[in-house]
Structure formats: C-alpha cells, structure tokens
Amino acid sequence: xxxxxxxxxxxxxxxxxxxxxxxxxxxxxxxxxxxxxxxxxxxxxxxxxxxxxxxxxxxxxxxxxxxxxxxxxxxxxxxxxxxxxxxxxxxxxxxxxxxxxxxxxxxxxxxxxxxxxxxxxxxxxxxxxxxxxxxxxxxxxxxxxxxxxxxxxxxxxxxxxxxxxxxxxxxxxxxxxxxxxxxxxxxxxxxxxxxxxxxxxxxxxxxxxxxxxxxxxxxxxxxxxxxxxxxxxxxxxxxxxxxxxxxxxxxxxxxxxxxxxxxxxxxxxxxxxxxxxxxxxxxxxxxxxxxxxxxxxxxxxxxxxxxxxxxxxxxxxxxxxxxxxxxxxxxxxxxxxxxxxxxxxxxxxxxxxxxxxxxxxxxxxxxxxxxxxxxxxxxxxxxxxxxxxxxxxxxxxxxxxxxxxxxxxxxxxxxxxxxxxxxxxxxxxxxxxxxxxxxxxxxxxxxxxxxxxxxxxxxxxxxxxxxxxxxxxxxxxxxxxxxxxxxxxxxxxxxxxxxxxxx
Ligand code: PHE
Numbered sequence: 001x002x003x004x005x006x007x008x009x010x011x012x013x014x015x016x017x018x019x020x021x022x023x024x025x026x027x028x029x030x031x032x033x034x035x036x037x038x039x040x041x042x043x044x045x046x047x048x049x050x051x052x053x054x055x056x057x058x059x060x061x062x063x064x065x066x067x068x069x070x071x072x073x074x075x076x077x078x079x080x081x082x083x084x085x086x087x088x089x090x091x092x093x094x095x096x097x098x099x100x101x102x103x104x105x106x107x108x109x110x111x112x113x114x115x116x117x118x119x120x121x122x123x124x125x126x127x128x129x130x131x132x133x134x135x136x137x138x139x140x141x142x143x144x145x146x147x148x149x150x151x152x153x154x155x156x157x158x159x160x161x162x163x164x165x166x167x168x169x170x171x172x173x174x175x176x177x178x179x180x181x182x183x184x185x186x187x188x189x190x191x192x193x194x195x196x197x198x199x200x201x202x203x204x205x206x207x208x209x210x211x212x213x214x215x216x217x218x219x220x221x222x223x224x225x226x227x228x229x230x231x232x233x234x235x236x237x238x239x240x241x242x243x244x245x246x247x248x249x250x251x252x253x254x255x256x257x258x259x260x261x262x263x264x265x266x267x268x269x270x271x272x273x274x275x276x277x278x279x280x281x282x283x284x285x286x287x288x289x290x291x292x293x294x295x296x297x298x299x300x301x302x303x304x305x306x307x308x309x310x311x312x313x314x315x316x317x318x319x320x321x322x323x324x325x326x327x328x329x330x331x332x333x334x335x336x337x338x339x340x341x342x343x344x345x346x347x348x349x350x351x352x353x354x355x356x357x358x359x360x361x362x363x364x365x366x367x368x369x370x371x372x373x374x375x376x377x378x379x380x381x382x383x384x385x386x387x388x389x390x391x392x393x394x395x396x397x398x399x400x401x402x403x404x405x406x407x408x409x410x411x412x413x414x415x416x417x418x419x420x421x422x423x424x425x426x427x428x429x430x431x432x433x434x435x436x437x438x439x440x441x442x443x444x445x446x447x448x449x450x451x452x453x454x455x456x457x458x459x460x461x462x463x464x465x466x467x468x469x470x471x472x473x474x475x476x477x478x479x480x481x482x483x484x485x486x487x488x489x490x491x492x493x494x495x496x497x498x499x500x501x502x503x
Contacts, residue, residue, distance in 0.1 A: 009032070009034075009038065009039070009042045010042050010045065010046055010191060011189070011191070012032060013028060013039070013042055013043065013046060013181060014046070014052075014053075014188075014189040014191065015189060016028060016031070017053065017181055017182065017183060017187075018183070018187075018189050021182060021183065022180055022181060022182035022183075023180070023181055023182075024058070024178050024179070024180050024181075025039045025040050025043055025178045025179040025180075025181070026060070026152075026176070026178045028181075030152070036176075036178075040177075040179060043055055043179050043181055046181070046191075049191060049194070049212070050186065051184040051185045051186035051187075052184050052186055052187055052188060052191060053181050053182065053183065053184045053187065054181070054182045054183070054184045055179050055180070055181055056179065056180040056182070057177060057178075057179055057180075058177070058178050058179065058180055059175050059176070059177060059178075060175065060176055060178055061173065061174075061175060062152070062154075062173070062174050062175065062176045063149050063154045063162060063171050063172075063173060063174075064171065064172050064173075064174050065146060065149060065150055065170065065171060065172075066169055066170055066171065066172055068169060068170055069146055069149075069165070069169075069170035069171055070146075070150075072142060072143060072146050072170055073143060073146035073147050073149075073150050076140050076143045077109070077112070077140055077142035077143055078105050078108045078109035078112060079108075079109045079110075079112035079113040079116060079118065079140075079142070080109075080113075080138060080140040080142075080143065081101060081105060081109055082097060082101065082105070082106060082109030082110050082113050082119070082131075083109075083113050083118050083119060083133065083138055085097055085100055085101055086119060086131050086132065086133050088133055088136075090130075091122070091124075091130035091131055091132035091133075092130060092131055093128070093129070093130050093131070094106065094110070094121075094129070094131060097110070097131065110131065116138075117134055117135070118133070118134060118135055118138050119131055119132065119133060119134055120132055120134045142165070142170070145157060145161060145165065146165070146170060146171075149162075149165075149171065192211065192212060194211075194212040194213055194214040195208075195211050195212070195213050195214065196213075196214045198213065229493050229494050229496075230493075231493050232471050232474075232475050232477075232483065232492075232493070232496050232499065233377060233467055233468065233471050233483070233484065235496075235498065235499035236467060236470060236471040236474060236499050236501075237359045237377070237379075237467060238499075239499050239500070239501045240359055240379050240467070241357075241359060243400065243403045243404070243501075244357040244381060246403070247355070247399070247400070247403075248355055249355040249356060249357040249381060250354070250355065250356055250357070251356075251357060251358065251359075252337050252338070252341050252356050252357065252358040253337075254334065254337050254358045254359075254360035256331070257330055257331060257361060257363070258285060258328055258329070258330060258331075259291075259328070259329060259330070259331035259336045260290075260291030260294060260325065260326060260327070260328055260329070261277065261291075261324060261325050261326070261327045261328075261329055262291065262294050262299065262302070262325040262326065263331075263336045263339050263340055264329060264331050264332055264333070264336040264339075265277055265325075266299075266302050266306070266320075266324075266325045267302060267336075267339040267340075267343070267448065267452075268335060268336075268339055268417060268418035268448055269305065269306070269417050269418050269445055269447040269448045270417040270418065271306060271316045271318065271417070272306070272318070272320060272321060272324045272325070273318065274417065276332065279365065280365060281332070281364060281365055281366075282329050282330075282332055282364070282365055283329060283330040283363050283364075283365050283374075284327060284328070284329050285327075285328035285329060285330070288328055289327065289328060290326040290327060290328060291326050291327075291328050294322075294325065294326060295343070298343065298451065298452065298453075299322060299325065301451035301452075302320070302325075302451050303320040303322070304451070305447050305450070305451050306318070306320040307319070307320050311446060311447060311450040311451065312446065313446070313447050315447070330362075330363035331362055331363065332362055332363060332364050333362050333378060333380075333464065334358045334359075334360055334362060334378040334379075334380040334464065335380065335418065335462070335464065337358050337360070337380070338356065338358070338380060338382050338462060339448070341356055342382075342384065342444075342448075342449065342452055342454065342460065343452045345384065345454070346449075346452040346453040346454045347453070351384075351454065351455055351458055353383070353384060353385035353386070354383070354384050354385075355381070355382075355383045356381065356382055356384075357379070357380065357381040357382075358378075358379075358380050358381075359377060359378070359379045359380075359467060360377060360378070361375055361376070361377050361378075362375070362376060362377070362378050363375045364376075368481075370478070370479045370480060370481070371480055372480065373468075373480055373481070373484060373485060375484075376466060376467070376468050376480075376484070377466065377467035377468060378464050378465070378466060378467065379464065379465050379466070379467055380462065380463070380464040380465075381400070381462065381463060381464075382444075382460050382461065382462035382463075383396065383460065383461050383462075384454070384458060384459075384460040385458065385459070386455075386457050386458055386459075387457055387459065388443070388459040388460070388461050389443075389459070390421055390423075390443060390461075392461055393423070393441060393442070393443060393461035393463070394411065394423075396461065396463075397409065397411075397425055397439075397441060397463060400463070401425070401427060401438065401439075403501075404470070404501050405501060406427040406428075406438065408427060408428040409425060409426065409427055410425075410426040410427075410428075410435060411423040411424070411425060411426070412424045412426060414440065416440065416442055417445075418442070418444055418445055418448050419441070419442020419443055419444055419445060419462065420442065420443065420445050421442060421443060422440070422441070422442035423440075423441050423442060424437055424439070424440055424441075425437070425438050425439040425440070425441055425463070425465075426438065429473075438465055438469070438470075439463050439464060439465035440463065440464055440465070441461070441462065441463035441464070442461075442462060442463075443459055443460070443461050443462075444459070444460040444461075444462060468480055468483060468484065470501075471483065471499075474499060474501070475496055475499075
C-alpha cells in the first residue's frame with residue numbers, strides 16, 4: 001500500500017518539475033495536500049536515482065501560530081470578543097465584562113478595542129462608568145490575519161503587522177528547511193523503482209538489461225544470524241561437567257529415565273516399606289510395569305541384606321519381595337546410576353580406584369510450587385577407593401565447592417538409607433547473607449557395597465546436589481517455573497548470558 005502511494009508521489013513530483021522546471025517542497029506539499037515531510041522523503045529518494053533531479057536545500061523564514069494564536073484564528077480576537085460582549089444599547093460595566101470573560105481577556109480586549117475606536121468608556125447620567133460601543137460594526141482584522149498566516153500566506157502581510165502579532169504572542173518565528181527540486185542532467189518522468197536483487201528469472205529472460213539496480217550499501221549493518229540458544233540449565237551443566245573433568249572424574253551413562261525400583265531403592269538398602277517408595281512420592285510405570293532384567297544372583301544378596309543377619313548387619317527384619325523390586329518407576333535420584341556403576345565395577349576381576357560423576361534428570365511426585373518441580377536435575381559424584389574415610393569426603397567437598405566459589409562450608413549430620421555417616425552441606429552465601437543448603441553427601445554403607453561384591457576395604461564417598469538451585473541463584477530466577485517447564489518464556493533462553501561460575 002505505502003509503496004504504491006510513494007510511487008505515485010514520485011511520479012507527481014516529476015510531472016510538476018517537468019511542467020514548471022523546478023518546484024519547492026513546501027509548494028509541492030501544499031499542492032498535493034500532503035505532509036511536507038512525506039514530500040521531502042520522496043524528493044530524497046528521487047535524489048538517489050543518479051542525476052534525475054537536482055535538489056537544493058533552502059532555509060526559509062516561517063511564521064507559526066502560538067496556541068493562543070490558534071485560538072484567536074478560530075474564535076476571534078480578544079477585542080472582538082469584548083466588543084461582542086458589550087450591550088449595544090445600555091453598555092456594560094467593566095466589572096460585568098470581567099465576570100463574563102475573565103479579567104485578562106476583558107482588560108486586554110478593552111485596551112485593544114478602545115485603541116481601535118470600537119469601544120469607549122463613558123459616564124452615564126447616573127454617574128456610573130460604563131463601556132459603550134462606538135461603532136455598529138467591526139472587522140476582526142487580527143483573526144483574518146492569523147487565518148492567512150495559518151495558510152502560510154504570510155508573504156502578503158506587512159512586516160509591521162507580523163511583528164505586532166508577534167509582540168501580542170499570537171505568532172512565533174521559525175525556520176523551515178525546504179528543498180528546491182529541478183531537472184537533473186538525466187531528467188526523466190519515466191522512473192522505475194531500482195531492483196534490489198538480480199534474480200535468476202531476470203538473467204534467463206534478459207530483462208535485467210533494461211533495469212536499474214540499487215547500489216550495494218556496504219556499510220549497512222548485517223542481520224544477526226539465527227542460531228540456537230542453550231537453556232541456562234545446560235550452560236550451568238557444562239560448567240559442572242568441566243569442574244568434574246578437571247578433577248579427573250569420568251561421566252557415567254545416564255540415559256535411562258525409567259528405572260527399576262531395584263536399582264533406585266533396593267540396591268541402595270532402602271527398605272520396601274520406606275515412605276519414599278510410595279506412589280505419593282514416586283512415579284510408578286503402568287506399562288511396562290516390571291523391569292525386564294535384574295541380576296538374579298545379586299538380587300538374592302540384596303534380599304539377604306534387607307532381611308538381616310548377613311554381611312554383619314541386622315538388616316530391616318522383613319520379608320523382601322522380588323516382585324516389589326521389579327516395579328518400574330521414573331528414577332527419583334541419580335544415585336540409581338551410581339549404584340549400577342558400582343555393581344559393574346564390582347564385576348571386574350580386580351578392583352581399581354575410580355572417580356565418577358553424572359548430571360541428569362530425576363523425577364518426584366511432588367506438590368509443585370515456586371521451588372519444587374516434578375522433574376529436575378541432579379549433579380552427583382562418587383569416589384571408590386581403598387580405606388576412604390569421612391575426612392576424605394570433607395576434603396573432596398571443600399575442593400569441589402571451592403571451584404564453585406564456595407569456600408565457607410558447614411556440615412550437618414543427616415540420614416540417608418544408603419550412607420553412613422551422612423552429611424548435609426551448607427555454604428555461606430555472601431549476597432543473601434545466610435547459610436544455604438548446597439548438597440547432601442555420605443559414605444556408602446557396607447550393606448550397599450558388600451552384596452555387590454566390592455572388596456571389604458573399599459569404601460565409596462559420594463555427594464549430590466541439584467542443578468536448578470545454583471542456576472536460579474546464578475541467573476537471579478526466583479520461581480523455578482520460570483526456569484523449567486511449559487511456562488518458560490523462550491525469550492529468556494534466548495537472552496540469558498553465558499554461564500561462568502565464579503571460580
Ligand atoms: N541421592 C541423594 C539425594 O537425592 C543425594 C546423595 C547422593 C546423597 C550421594 C548421598 C550420596 O538427595
């Protein structure tokens with residue numbers, strides 16, 4: 001639409017220039033009845049067609065009506081207003097005029113009207129001073145002048161009159177930039193919009209020969225190329241991965257969201273009647289309901305340790321059911337991944353020390369709120385070596401969290417079915433000015449390691465933390481639903497900066 005209108009404006013300007021030899025943008029705007037700026041735009045684009053027109057910039061004096069001037073041009077001058085308000089027969093008192101018209105208009109208008117001899121102040125027979133009309137008809141010249149000026153016809157008006165009106169604050173003087181367009185050396189009225197692109201069709205048909213092409217603008221800024229953007233969680237994940245790799249850890253395969261209860265709970269010495277194994281806390285699979293493969297021989301040993309009096313443990317003294325262990329669930333922690341890996345290591349002919357880590361998704365049947373989701377990510381690491389102690393765990397936690405910029409740590413005893421001792425890790429947050437929980441940790445129990453077949457003097461220290469928490473702190477996100485899930489604004493992913501943990 002706009003393009004077509006612009007086209008015809010170009011044509012119209014060229015026609016006028018062809019007829020008159022030259023034309024000013026101000027005159028053109030008035031003739032075409034359109035905005036001056038639009039005409040200037042069209043002239044500028046004609047100027048870009050080489051030598052079709054010559055354009056000369058001119059500065060002209062312009063007179064503009066002030067807002068009071070506009071009011072007068074529409075409603076008449078103060079003097080005419082006062083004249084109109086005076087009773088033609090009995091006259092009117094100044095006090096009355098002031099009341100009808102306001103004090104300023106009455107005073108100003110009276111002064112002008114008296115000077116113009118339209119009105120006079122006389123004493124009545126009763127001795128009262130009143131304003132009377134002196135003529136029966138008036139011509140509101142100020143109004144007429146202002147209307148002329150509004151139509152930009154100030155050329156016809158005497159300088160003195162303009163100055164008078166300026167003094168009365170009805171006019172103000174300004175300058176306007178106008179452009180004088182005249183024929184250029186390659187003047188034509190037959191302009192074609194220059195092509196922006198040479199197409200295959202133009203080459204095939206030969207139509208390019210008759211066309212003009214827009215010159216390349218080599219200083220134009222390019223468009224940003226479209227590209228993918230990593231979610232903040234993925235950015236923070238790669239930072240954590242980097243830390244583990246620097247510390248000599250190997251990543252575990254985590255590609256199974258569906259896990260058997262066996263690896264998620266039983267292998268971790270978590271009793272079958274434990275509340276965490278309830279449908280309120282864990283998502284159970286309907287189909288397939290049961291896991292296909294569980295190592296029988298090992299499961300037998302797990303049964304023994306749960307039931308008790310085996311591997312030096314009293315166990316839980318209950319009837320362990322294979323059926324329960326086979327139930328498929330969505331894994332509730334990545335410790336299930338660690339359990340699988342430790343079992344695999346125990347199958348080696350000779351054990352050798354290892355350091356492993358994982359960062360992946362887990363699922364819990366939670367009530368959702370600003371800090372809890374049904375799926376989130378866990379970061380987990382373990383070291384398996386001969387004779388590791390709690391001191392080794394504390395040492396490695398200091399080293400690990402130091403790489404995240406957390407040097408001020410506190411440990412608090414806690415309980416996990418699979419670790420003994422167990423410690424929650426707290427770090428002092430300088431900005432939030434409080435201790436915040438940053439992880440959970442412990443030494444895996446013999447009840448977990450011995451049934452797997454690991455040598456008796458091998459111990460495993462392990463810790464885990466959430467990926468969401470440091471990400472929310474890092475990116476200043478207070479509601480977890482703004483970070484992850486169906487309510488996430490993709491623009492957030494697009495806009496978020498690189499992640500660099502303060503190491
Ligand atoms: N699995 C624990 C959790 O879900 C974390 C943890 C990992 C604790 C390893 C101790 C050892 O919070």
